[in-house]
Every structure is written in structure tokens, then in C-alpha cells.
Amino acid sequence: MQPRKPTFLRQRLNSFGYAGQGLAAAFQSEVNFRWHVLSAGLAVALGFYVGLNRWEWVAIAGAIGLVWMAELFNTALEVVVNLVSPERHPLAGKAKDIAAAAVLMAAVTAATVGLLVFWPYAVHFIENWDKHSF
Incomplete structure (x- = not known):
């Protein structure tokens, strides 16, 4: 008797499981990904602290997702390049460098979004420093 083919729902649930495994693998193996997760957590905590409005949350969530x-x-590209080209090769290095540049651009974009969103709150806080009690 042949094994039953998974149902459509089971296939969808499995795909979420595989994605979760990918997130876990990246978190465990990539220091930079852990830094991005930490930075996102700090941005979210600060967002709750200052009381971001809906559109500010949209911008912050989009920036976090982009990074x-x-x-x-x-990370995926690096894994594939290492698989197909275990020895150093100029084209493999170029592919990795370009992918790293994409992460840098995303991080710069996210930092810009963060400054645009949080700057008015920082200015308000500084202007009202003497009124704050800690």
C-alpha cells in the first residue's frame, strides 16, 4: 500500500514548519541575524514606550521585515555558494559580497526609517527633560 499524499492543509502547515526551521537555523548559525533580531526587539520595545501610531508601526515593521x-x-545564498564552490573563487566571492551589500542597504534603509520615526520623540523628550521624573 502506498503512503497517502498529504492534504492541501497539511502541505501548507508543513511549509510553515520548514520556514520556522530556516529561521531557527539562521538564528543559530548567523551572528548578524541575531544582531538584527536584537535590534528589532529594541525598536519594538522603544515603539511601545513612546506609543507609536499605526503608520509609524507600519514603517518600523516594514523596515524590520526588509532587513x-x-x-x-x-545567508541562503552563502550556503548555496559554499556548496557549489567550496574552494575560493572570485565569482563566488563577488556573489557573497553583492548579497552582503544588499543587507547593508536594507540596514541603512531601516536605520533611516528608525531615525525618521523616532527623531520627533527624541526631540520632545530632550526638550522636556526637566519635566521627566525617573
């Missing part, structure tokens, strides 16, 4: 996505693509 995580770029880092995950970079």
Missing part, C-alpha cells in the same frame, strides 16, 4: 528578509536571502 530580516535581506539577511535570510544573504
Whole structure:
């Protein structure tokens, strides 16, 4: 008797499981991804602290997603390049460098979004420093 083919729902659930395994693998093996997760956590905590509005949350969530996505693509590309070209090769290095540049661009974009969103709160805080009690 042949094994049963998974149902459509089971296939979808499995795909989420595989994605979760990919996130876990990146988190365990990539120091930079852990830094991105930490930075995202700090941005979210600061967002709750200052009381971001809906559109500010949209911008912050989009920036976080952009950086995580770029880092995950970079990690995947590095793994594949290492698989197909275990020895040093100029083209393999070039591919890795370009993927790393994409992560850098995403991080710079996210930092810019963070400054645009949080700067007014920082200015307000500084202007009202003497009124704050700690």
C-alpha cells in the first residue's frame, strides 16, 4: 500500500514548519541575524514606550521585515555558494559580497526609517527633560 499524499492543509502547515526551521537555523548559525533580531526587539520595545501610531508601526515593521528578509536571502545564498564552490573563487566571492551589500542597504534603509520615526520623540523628550521624573 502506498503512503497517502498529504492534504492541501497539511502541505501548507508543513511549509510553515520548514520556514520556522530556516529561521531557527539562521538564528543559530548567523551572528548578524541575531544582531538584527536584537535590534528589532529594541525598536519594538522603544515603539511601545513612546506609543507609536499605526503608520509609524507600519514603517518600523516594514523596515524590520526588509532587513530580516535581506539577511535570510544573504545567508541562503552563502550556503548555496559554499556548496557549489567550496574552494575560493572570485565569482563566488563577488556573489557573497553583492548579497552582503544588499543587507547593508536594507540596514541603512531601516536605520533611516528608525531615525525618521523616532527623531520627533527624541526631540520632545530632550526638550522636556526637566519635566521627566525617573
